[in-house]
Amino acid sequence: MADYEAVIGLEVHVQLATASKLFCSCPNHFGSAPNSNVCEVCAGMPGALPRVNAQAVHYATLVGLATHCEINQNSVFARKNYFYPDLPSGYQISQLDLPLCEHGYLDVMVEGQSRHIGITRIHMENDAGKNIHAQHENVSYVDLNRAGTPLVEIVSEPDMRSGAEAVAYLKALHSIVTYLGVSDGNMEEGNFRCDANVSIHKKGEALGTRAELKNLNSFRNVQRAIEIEIERQKDILEDGGQVVQETRLYDAVKNTTASMRGKEEAHDYRYFPDPDLLPVGISDEQMAAWRAELPELPASRLARFTAMTGLPEADAEVLVSSRAMADFFEEAASHAEARKVANIMIGALQRALNARGCTVADTQFSPAALAELVNIVENGLISATIANDIVPDLLESGAMPEAYVKEKGLVQISDTGELEGIVDGIIAANPAEVEAFRGGKTKLMGFFVGQVMRATKGKGNPAAINSLLAQKLQ
Amino acid sequence: MPTQSVSVADVTTMAQLARLDVPEEHKEQLARQFGDILAYMDVLSSIDTSTVEPLYSPVLHKAAPRPDIAVNTRQREAMLHNSPAQNSEYFTVPRIV
Numbered sequence: 001m002a003d004y005e006a007v008i009g010l011e012v013h014v015q016l017a018t019a020s021k022l023f024c025s026c027p028n029h030f031g032s033a034p035n036s037n038v039c040e041v042c043a044g045m046p047g048a049l050p051r052v053n054a055q056a057v058h059y060a061t062l063v064g065l066a067t068h069c070e071i072n073q074n075s076v077f078a079r080k081n082y083f084y085p086d087l088p089s090g091y092q093i094s095q096l097d098l099p100l101c102e103h104g105y106l107d108v109m110v111e112g113q114s115r116h117i118g119i120t121r122i123h124m125e126n127d128a129g130k131n132i133h134a135q136h137e138n139v140s141y142v143d144l145n146r147a148g149t150p151l152v153e154i155v156s157e158p159d160m161r162s163g164a165e166a167v168a169y170l171k172a173l174h175s176i177v178t179y180l181g182v183s184d185g186n187m188e189e190g191n192f193r194c195d196a197n198v199s200i201h202k203k204g205e206a207l208g209t210r211a212e213l214k215n216l217n218s219f220r221n222v223q224r225a226i227e228i229e230i231e232r233q234k235d236i237l238e239d240g241g242q243v244v245q246e247t248r249l250y251d252a253v254k255n256t257t258a259s260m261r262g263k264e265e266a267h268d269y270r271y272f273p274d275p276d277l278l279p280v281g282i283s284d285e286q287m288a289a290w291r292a293e294l295p296e297l298p299a300s301r302l303a304r305f306t307a308m309t310g311l312p313e314a315d316a317e318v319l320v321s322s323r324a325m326a327d328f329f330e331e332a333a334s335h336a337e338a339r340k341v342a343n344i345m346i347g348a349l350q351r352a353l354n355a356r357g358c359t360v361a362d363t364q365f366s367p368a369a370l371a372e373l374v375n376i377v378e379n380g381l382i383s384a385t386i387a388n389d390i391v392p393d394l395l396e397s398g399a400m401p402e403a404y405v406k407e408k409g410l411v412q413i414s415d416t417g418e419l420e421g422i423v424d425g426i427i428a429a430n431p432a433e434v435e436a437f438r439g440g441k442t443k444l445m446g447f448f449v450g451q452v453m454r455a456t457k458g459k460g461n462p463a464a465i466n467s468l469l470a471q472k473l474q
Numbered sequence: 475m476p477t478q479s480v481s482v483a484d485v486t487t488m489a490q491l492a493r494l495d496v497p498e499e500h501k502e503q504l505a506r507q508f509g510d511i512l513a514y515m516d517v518l519s520s521i522d523t524s525t526v527e528p529l530y531s532p533v534l535h536k537a538a539p540r541p542d543i544a545v546n547t548r549q550r551e552a553m554l555h556n557s558p559a560q561n562s563e564y565f566t567v568p569r570i571v
Contacts, residue, residue: 019542019544020540020542020543025540025543025544025547026545026547027544027546028544033563034564035550035553035563036550038548038550039546039553043553051537051538051539051540052539052540053540054540054541054542055542076530081491084570085565085567085570098530131567132564133569133570138568139559139567139568140566140567140569140570140571141563141564141565141566142564142565143564144565268491273531278536278537279530279531280536280537280539
């Protein structure tokens, strides 16, 4: 088998979380009744004039700044012409010659290695509507609520070499747009969509013909689709065939890609500057203000959090997975030991959030409560086990941990008098084990600790139990 | 430097892209007219503009952006009834897939 190298570039479409659409005041809202957010502009009626949304320009610029792009303070909208029923005007308003942002990059970590991924351009454009195809009917239905939603398209250089690298880049981009608060980033709702261009070639030889993959609606699917496509192209070349330039649709159920027949006619979009729209100008003052507004981004926060906690990067990534999570950690860690705060967040809290399918922002749990939880373990009021066990309840109720454990009777038994009685009882009830222990089977210590813990319903102070047992079993 | 002339095949392609049904007998004339327009553009191309600041638009002022305030300005019923075919919720078109 020859030594092939894959070349991957991604085109990512991000819906901007503005209140209104890109060129009209219709609400930009997912899930409204069909065609309820439609006017003459987004329905493409002749003579209706578009006006650009100031907030969309602002958000798109923030994305460019956060990805180290040069910002064109004069950018121009162009018409991309094609016919499809979800595009009522017959053209998409996009940018070609003078996009808002160019020449950026992201550095991402892949399997412990840093990779530099170039960003060719980021431009603004409007989204299309949605076609709905009913079975056994001779019509298709068109919902234009999405038509006119502001998008940025982020086009990478073909700098990725594997599915894993593509996903690492995509996740970095996703966390940036959600940190900036410019997109909800919900992949199922189509806020964050990705197409992948994939080709392979033998090392040292010219680049191969590329296929464009569509319908990659989760991080996992992006990786799987790219990997399966690389294998498909290898098989073709190994059999002496040639890869055809085409668009292929990923089928997540079958884990295959299939050619999108019927869409193969060569695209000729006949771009030209949109005569309805003047250039978008951004003043120097505006640029300075937007630059100053950039929050600390995930990569920099991750570096700081690993230093604060001493945790490996792979573990600390949970802490920066969203801006809400990172803010939560930062706040809690200012009132309790950072490492211990991190451990609960990465373990019990993350599990509880996954089980509920929600984020920390959706719960009643506060950073102050987490800090208090860490501190009452620290001062011996409860054990670490109990602390982890009660996290789901705290999430649900919003109770403060100290009051909660006192009310539920979960306070740790550190009183040696009370523990001594229990330890004596366990020793008396297990004479065979006591004899074996004294005969040298010191591993049985675990058994005794377990018995005492069971008798105290997990509330015994482990240090006190260990020392009492050691003393009594001698 | 004359632009390469426009062929009848080019006219056919453009007509297809624009979904226009251009009669065969008109194509030659259209090709000639397109060619004339492009030749006229060559006059502009012959001027050296390498030292001139690009003109982003023939209009000198910039777009006046719109504040991001959501307002529903139209009723669905009114929008749907401006289309050739619809039901109570959707625009309808001949089946696409």
